[in-house]
Amino acid sequence: MTTTKIAFIGAGSVVFTQGLLADLFAFDELRGVHIALHDIDAERLATAEGAARHIADHLGAAPTVTAHADRRAALEGADFVINIVQVGMREATRTDFEIPARYGVRQTIGDTLGVGGVFRALRTFPLLKSLAEDIAEVCSDAWLLNYTNPMAMNVQYLTQATGLTRVVGLCHSVYWTMRDLSELVGVPYEEVNYLAAGVNHQAWVLRFEHEGRSLYPRLDALIEQDPQLRRRVRVDMYRRLGHYPTETSEHSSEYVPWYLGHAEEVERLRLPIGAYLDIVDDNVAQYEKTRDALASGTPLPVAGTMEYAPQVVHSVVTGTPRTIYGNVPNRGLIENLPAGGTVEVPCLVDASGVQPTAVGALPPQCAALNRNYLSMNDLVVRAAIEDDPRRIRQALMADPATAAALPVERIWELCDEMVRAHADLLQPGLRAELGS
Structure with missing residues (x-):
């Protein structure tokens, strides 16, 4: 063996x-x-x-x-x-934040x-x-x-x-969202039945149940009673869209045009601009602490x-069946999202490998946001496959938060500056500056 x-x-x-x-x-x-x-x-x-x-x-x-x-x-x-x-x-990540910030783009x-x-x-x-x-x-x-x-x-x-x-x-956002929601409504996670689907960092909790009854009314009551809960982006999105999104408020704010471009919304929803830079620094500090601890015995x-x-490795090796959430090409899995885009759906894993589950159609309001997300993704992938620097600009023209923050000329100027800053890490055909 x-x-x-x-x-x-x-x-x-x-x-x-x-x-x-x-x-x-x-x-x-x-x-x-x-x-x-x-x-x-x-x-x-x-x-x-x-x-x-x-x-x-x-x-x-x-x-x-x-x-x-x-x-x-x-x-x-x-x-x-x-x-x-x-x-x-860390250096590239800092560039990703510092240059857009000079243009007034919050991330x-x-x-x-x-x-x-x-x-x-x-x-x-x-x-x-x-x-x-x-x-x-x-x-x-x-x-x-x-x-x-x-x-x-x-x-x-x-x-x-x-x-x-x-x-x-593989991403842990669905799992931890459901752990947190279960804790919030006071039901053990192991007793909750749920279904989520959509795209990575913007999937939707389509079913949230305990003993055959929806837990959404209990969540609604908690939100109604707690004004601090209402100061979270994904709670705000849930109240307006009817389905809870599966990523944190910090993440969720970046995928729609409604929040980061407005100072009053940043304040109301307590959005930490540039939060990832602190996370990166903390990751480096944790690495150095681990390195030094190992060296000292x-x-x-x-x-x-x-x-x-x-879990995937264990299921494939042993044949133990389990369900995970995976990001895979949309081949009939979500019928009202574009074919070929990457969707996040439940997947059965066993000795045969990872087998995605078809979930049908998303609620139309959720699908509308996911389609925009996938269209933007498609332009970025096309930029690389077609070796076409114009596609980079078109992708950011289609990006909700960037388009909400900048007129089109400034988007192209921002792209030129980003290309200059990252040129040595880009494929040669994408290093061209196109002007506005």
């Missing part, structure tokens, strides 16, 4: 890698897997390797752990590839849509293309489990530009994270 091999691409995202490893080793059947770590940063790779060995020892697991500066060596013979790369790291997270999401995608696509080529050559049967944002754009690019078919994007405790990737 061959040993299951799991390759971590971008393993230097040590805190996230640690959580995934703790989840993997919690399964008895996965305690002897081969963990192949890859990162282009030697120090981070060494830290990831040390953390992996510590977690295995702490949990009584006996995996094979290898570290590779060469990506193909890590991928050779892999059964699963977990992609957690962030191209450009909170900047990793999905908007200026930040578009340029994060464009600097990630070249990596995804070369990664897919390596997978096709050295582990063609592997499942690629993508965590890298912008999730929907990256999965669409992978499935349309590279030819890979065993691709699923006093490694930090690591808890499991309930992430989907370890």
Whole structure:
């Protein structure tokens, strides 16, 4: 019997890698897997390797752990590839915020849509293309489990530009939204029956029930009683659209034109402009703390994270059926969203792999927002596939928050400045400046 091999691409995202490893080793059947770590940063790779060995020892697991500066060596013979790369790291993220801010564009997270999401995608696509080529050559049967944002754009690019078919994007937003909603209404999560569908970071809770009865009336009563709840973007969206969105208010504010462009709404809904920059700094601090603790021989405790990737690995390896939420191409899964765009739906996972579930049509008001999101994504993916820099500008013209903040001439000027700033990370054909 061959040993299951799991390759971590971008393993230097040590805190996230640690959580995934703790989840993997919690399964008895996965305690002897081969963990192949890859990162282009030697120090981070060494830290990831040390953390992996510590977690295995702490949990009584006996995996094979290898570290590779060469990506193909890590991928050779892999059964699963977990992609957690962030191209450009903290410096590129700061650029994604600082330049748009000078134009008056407010962002909170900047990793999905908007200026930040578009340029994060464009600097990630070249990596995804070369990664897919390596997978096709050295582990063609592997499942690629993508965590890298912008999730929907990256999965669409992978499935349309590279030819890979065993691709699923994984995000914890549906799971944690339902945990939080269950706690809010006072019902144990394990007793809640729910269904969500839509797009990543903008899916909708279509069913929220306990013992056959909807929990939405209980949520409505809580919102009515608590003015502070009404000062959250996604509560505001829920009250107007009728279905609760599955991502935080900070995220949700960026995918619509109604909030970030208005100072009074930023104040009313307590939106933390530039919040992701603090998160990035905190991630770096956590990495450095982990690195130093390992070096001093006093490694930090690591808890499991309930992430989907370890569950996928376990289900495929053991045949244990379970349902997760995955990001996959829309091939008849949501009938009133564009075909080929990346949608987030329930997926059955077992020995046959990841099998998405068709959910029919979304409520029309929810589908209207998702269609705009997917149309913008499609333009970004086309920019890369067609090597057409005009598509970048057209994508941001279609982006709700950017279009609400700027006239079209300024959008093109902003794109030129962003292209200059990120030029060394973009494919050559997209580095052109077009003027306004």
